[in-house]
Amino acid sequence: MKIINPATEEVITEIPEDNKHSVEQKFQQLQAAQPSWQQVPLAERTAILKRFSELLEKNIEHLAAVLTSEVGKPLQQSRNEINGARNRIKWLVENAEKYLSDETMFADTGLEEKIVYEPLGVVCNISAWNYPYLVGINVFVSALLAGNAVLYKPSEYAALTGLEIEKLLKEAGVPQDIFHTAIGAKEVGELLLELPFDGYFFTGSYKTGKYIYEKVAPKMVPCQCELGGKDPLYVADDIGDVKAVAAGTADGAFYNNGQSCCAVERIYVHERIYDAYIDAFTKEVQSWKIGQPTEEGVYIGPLSRKEQLYFLEQQVADALNKGATLVIGGHRLNHKGYYFEPTVLADVNHAMTVMKDESFGPVIGIMKVANDAEAIELMQDTEYGLTASVYSSDKSRAENILMQVNAGTGYWNCCDRVSAALPWSGRKHSGFGATLSHAGLRAFTKPKAYHLRS
Helix, strand or coil: CEEECCCCCCEEEECCCCCHHHHHHHHHHHHHHHHHHHHCCHHHHHHHHHHHHHHHHHCHHHHHHHHHHHHCCCHHHHHHHHHHHHHHHHHHHHHHHHHHCCEEEEEECCEEEEEEEEECCEEEEECCCCCHHHHHHHHHHHHHHCCCEEEEECCHHHHHHHHHHHHHHHHHCCCHHHEEECCCCHHHHHHHHHCCCCEEEEECCHHHHHHHHHHHHHHCCCEEEECCCCEEEEECCCCCCHHHHHHHHHHHHHHHHHCCCCCEEEEEEECCCHHHHHHHHHHHHHCCEECCCCCCCEEECCCCCCHHHHHHHHHHHHHHHCCCEEEECCCECCCCCCCECCEEEECCCCCCHHHCCCCCCCEEEEEEECCHHHHHHHHCCCCEECEEEEECCCHHHHHHHHHCCCCCEEEECCCCCCCCCCCEECEECCEECEECHHHHHHCCEEEEEEEEEC
């Protein structure tokens, strides 16, 4: 399998793909070893994952360079991702004992009733390329803490990072046959779906998530899907600083080139401040440096996948044909690499695909609304339900709006962020199940009820 640098279109290296035999062999090794890992005390498993976090810190420059080379994100954003991953690990290891230990629910003379959280067994983690450390750690760190063995398939666009993760986990003390990677593209993913895993955890598109869910449903095992979004943001007319809000929300839309499940994908602005907001938003975007992701100060690097260039061109063309105004951007850059200009579209509406279909790139549509009611109606006009944001000086006003939007996460005066202490979950086509928080730790367990009478 060739690994391509999206900034230069050059081949970084070639690595061997897995096949039917190697995938089956890895699964059998995991299955044989998992019971011994389950017997390792939780405190020891926790210590191993702490060491993994320390190794991430120790090797951050090398790991960031590898990540940038294969997915194209600016080097500082790669460092930020690894540091963010360490923050998530910190919360998970500090709270594992609290949420994974046995719970006595009732105790009286001669009778104890308790819950024991047993691991699922061997879990399959089919992961994503846009944040391989963050979305991977959401799954495999929690799974390992809970006593599971893991077969981890990194995206083919982040395979080198996946191999680095495996190397450091084992250096930290995870036993050889408790964590394996499966390297390859769609064909390898298909092989994984044929194996009798005890749980499937997928991060990616709705189309692929739906396919996986339908494929594994007859197995009657847990299957969680963390899918995409078309995340709305509403800017109310009572905000205090238009310029600051425009800068923060532009970052929410374009950070990591917009290649984020919870990136701001569509913006609604109250008509009283629409023009001022568009002006401030545009100036913020124009201030960013575009270039090689290894250059200091670069904010916009290449897209990770070449085919996304054509998809974004089609979204822009569709919007312009239906009456949108191109404020800035709109084209791929005419040089080596998968570069697309940061693009701002005004005067948009919901007849345009840019306001309906996930962009997953540096393109944003900004729409004028007359009031909160219209904003709510438009925010709800989607098949997705991952996050929603409201910017307002009035907390109760914002919460009232967010309560009416069917999304897994609501933001007031912030956006595009994840906390390890809170569940990360989607609704509708954004998926189901939860990672992170106590819910995410327990997602990798089977609760068993004990009635113990002496």
